[in-house]
Structures are given as C-alpha cells and as structure tokens.
Amino acid sequence: MAENSPKRIIATAGLAAKILVLTALALVYLAAAAEAQAVPTCGIQVGGAVCGDGRCCSRFGYCGSGPAYCGFGCQSNCHEGPAPAPTPTLAGVELVKVGEQCGIQAGGAMCANNLCCSQFGFCGLGAQYCGVGCQSNCHGSPTTVEPVKAVQRCGIQGGGALCANGLCCSQFGFCGLGAKYCGIGCQSQCLGP
8 A cells, every 4th residue: 555545544543533522532531531430519418518609619619610510410509600690589598590599498588579498498489389298488378387297188278287298289179189179169389380
C-alpha cells in the first residue's frame, strides 16, 4: 500500500478518531470518579446546606453551575444562567416560586403567590402539593382533626373527622376511593374538580 494512498489516509483518520473518542471517554470517567470521591458539600447529604454565591446544589450534593448541577434532581438554587434576583420576603421568611424548595427542606422558606408547599418541600398547586403532608399555604386550613381509623365514620356523620391516607369521605360518611366515595356528595378530600 502506497504511503499516501486513500485507503491508508482513511485508516489513519479512523484510528485517530477512535483515539480521540477513547480519550474523551477517559476524561469524562476520570471527572466523574473525582466527583464521586469528593465529599458532598450541600443538600440532604449534609443536612440541607446550600451553596454560596447562588450556585446550584446537584442531586448528588455538590455545588456548581450548568445542567449537571442545576438540572434534573437539583436540590437548591436551581436555575440555569446567572443567579436570579432575590425573592420577596414576608416577615423575614423567604418566598419561593413554583418548583423551588420550601418548608423544612429549605430552612422554613414559604411559597410565593399562595402556592402550597408539599410534604417533600416543593412549591406548586394541586393534590400532590396541597394534599396529604402539605407544609404551608395548604388550600383549606390545616386541621388537627384526627384521621379516621378502621371502620369509624368521617364527615358530618363522624363529627367532622377526616379519612386517613388521603381517602375520600363519601356522602354517607365512609372512607374510600372511587366514584362512590369521591364523586357526588363527597364531603372531604374529594378527588377531581
């Protein structure tokens, strides 16, 4: 085969491309291994600590910026690009927006715009935020009524008692799920509009 033949040039280019790809993969692996060996500095891994300078806390508990830190699973200061403007406060309590963290998971921060703070510490609307375990701005005042256990009655028939585990209280005062409990006449924790 001639020194500058097309086959030799293609073979050399193919080999160079393979070496380049393998080198890139090795660098990615080494970077991931270095982060895996580092001690987490933020998030639930270290008691809820947040990153300084508005940096994001990744799902693995490391501070940084960009999609790896601010994207899927981000724990605090989740944004892409420059840090957002400070959020308004209410008597010293930070107010946060939809999708941001709140409640005990975020140092007592409350949701802005009357959004609910879910049991997992995120702001939003709907049953997953305002229902069972809601921490603040729960639509319908938080109640201290004991949930119904076993075959006890709920609603008017049960002295205003609520059903446990997010079950609906039927028009006849029994707890359960499905149309006959959560549909027409449902008294509390009704699903749907």
